[in-house]
Amino acid sequence: MLYLKKYFTEGLIQFTILLSLIGVRVDLDSYFNNQLPPLREIILGPSSAYTQTQFHNLRNTLDGYGIHPKSVDLDHFFATRRLLNQVRSLDHLRVPSTELSAWLVHRDPETVVSATSQSGPSIALDNGGSLEDVNNSEASAMRGAGSASETTYSLSGEDSLGAVAPEDSQEQGERESSDDLSKEDIDLIDILWRQDIDLGAGREVFNYSNRQKESEADKPNEENEEAGGREESWRNGLNLRAVQSQAHVDGETGESIPEELTSLGAQTSLSLQECLRLLEATFPFGEEPEFQATGSTSQLRPSTEETPSTSQGITLQSPLPQSDTPLDLEQQWQDIMSIMELQDMEVNNTAVNVSMNNDPNNNNASTTESVTIGSFELPRSTLINQDVSLHQASLPSCSQDFPTLFNPELDSTGGQRPTLVRVSSSNSSNINSTFGATNLTGLFLPPALNSTTNLTTTPVLPDPFSSLLEESMLDEISLLDLAMEEGFSQAQASQLEDELDSDSGLSLDSSHSPASPSNSETSCSSAASSSSTSATFSEEGAVGYSTDSEAAAAETEEGAVGGYQPEYSKLCRMSYQDPSKFHGIPQLESVNHNHTYNLPLASSYSERSQLSASCSKKGRDKQMQQTKLQPPQDYADRQSSRDERRARAMDIPFSNEKIINLPVEEFNELLAKHHLNEDQLALIRDIRRRGKNKMAAQNCRKRKLDTILNLEQGVQDLQREKAQLLKEKMEYDKCIRQTKQKVQSLSRELFAQLRDEEGRPYSASEYCLQYGPDGVLLMPRNMTTEQSNKPDKKQKDKKK
């Protein structure tokens, strides 16, 4: 349904616009009055009536057209949404395509509704303020005013307060021209405008009246109900509006519009990209851009083409007569801005006011070129002209050369080149991400070098895999090495590997935990053989109380490990060395476990001494010497652990390893077999406890080490990620830089082409361009600076 509705609405609008352009007069009002209910049903569905908003109600009342606002609004909303989506698709800076096409919906000025009456709090709604009754006469006049400058989006209250002198003359001229349009045309346009407004943008957005407000200001006599609406919309959109913020009085009605509106509008901000799009749309490729109005939508194209819709077609060329073209331009801009506003609204209503508008001077300063003729104001507020909607616009990829695109235009413009334009970048949700907080003001500033710096500074990150390899591979490798060193056969080594692989425990140690239940009584040693700690234990146990096995074994293992980290080497050693040692013992081999504790001291001792002898490491030699020099028994005593000595002293009939590693049941059985006294039992229990705690401590330490290694790995990964992000940042910065340049050039071009009613270029000293969500505004400098000032603002939007 939505889809159909969307197209239906759009088509209807376009058709109407076309008719209006052609000169065919359609009485839309009557049509809508009669048809609306059905249309509404079609478009909105039966339930639509329930969803009416205050805004609509206001409009209805004020309009007097009796059109159900909702239908139009929704329609518009969907259409706008679609357009917005298309535009958003362009957000990607990297999109290479440079093509830009914009659909413009033209609204004739006459349609303006005077919002003045509604200025009340109800306006709080985005559009609410915009709702205004439109004077057909005014609208027509407005239309006639055509020249963008005249069409200025009047800041609120300007009219009543009295427009700024400089603009007045121009405005008057414009006004006069505006009269040319027939009332019918105006009505038609007005209807279209309403639709736009309903879509979500306040009427103000579309209000022609606002634009024309300048002219109205010039001509106080003429009532501009519309003007009031325009003012409102502009206020909302522009910071400048703040100036108007003082209660702005509708020229005709004399109603004052609360400042609140202004603030509300100001909150919406225009994103940089949006501005760029607008600029691009406005300045298609070098040539004088013309807006083609097709039905409701007109495409912005490079201007070589003739605009079919003559009346609404806008030419960017500076020489353009002030007549209609400027006005159209304005409208288009407004439309664009309105769309942008919608975007903002969708994303987040909490837009940030653009600081730019407030300080035009600052911006100027930033700009390289000194002269600022004027400023485009893009009203951020939701309200504003929606005449122009970008249908398809794509930003050139960052890499693309902006200058190339725009140079032609620049060349053509030849004459004055106003410099800078101030762009207000607001926080639009979409763009913000890319541009971040960058303010358009900064556009002209030299790009930050941070990105490059970062890149250069970014340290080369170590290969992530290296660490992994280290971690994962070292253990196994070291084990294998050990095995080989100690005379393991390849088969044995492979067996060892299998053991490693098969074990899925926390750590090697844990997996091979001696205490593992699987061990049978006879083979109870398994733990010792497998686990790192167990190895040590097994040795102890096997050796009995007096062997040097531990030291010798340790050294041997260390040698195998080589220069690797001590921790690692030790861990590895602890985990797997034992099995190798017991290899030579047939009975143990079958089980794969360490049964050293079963071995008599002598045997173990001899074995160890052999092992140590085989070792080539320095520590080993020492031990060898010790071993040779001292009697085995003494040496064993000296080397044995305290518990071993104690156990021997207490005449404990079995080895410590057995005490430690036997499963509880077997251990108890063992104790039961031997008749032991209290002291002996206590010692045995302590030995077991300490032994287990020892293994636990080793496991704990290994885990700590693993944790540290993992953390290191994580740090490396993060560093790598950081480097990547920095790289991306650089790229974005580059894009932003290019975009800024492009905006700058476009702004210059635009300003250069602006002409007042008399065809004179605007003085940079007097005017400046301001960008806002609502469009680009040409604002008097004093207005910008003094936002609180009166309606003087003669904003003349000149759209190209």
Next chain:
DNA sequence: AGCGGATGTCATCCT
């Protein structure tokens, strides 16, 4: 002699 790493041990908590 002092330092730091490795290891053992204890106490404690938790499962």
Next chain:
DNA sequence: CCAGGATGACATCCG
């Protein structure tokens, strides 16, 4: 409640 794992703290050994 016991056995045992986990872990911090401390002690000891050793280079």
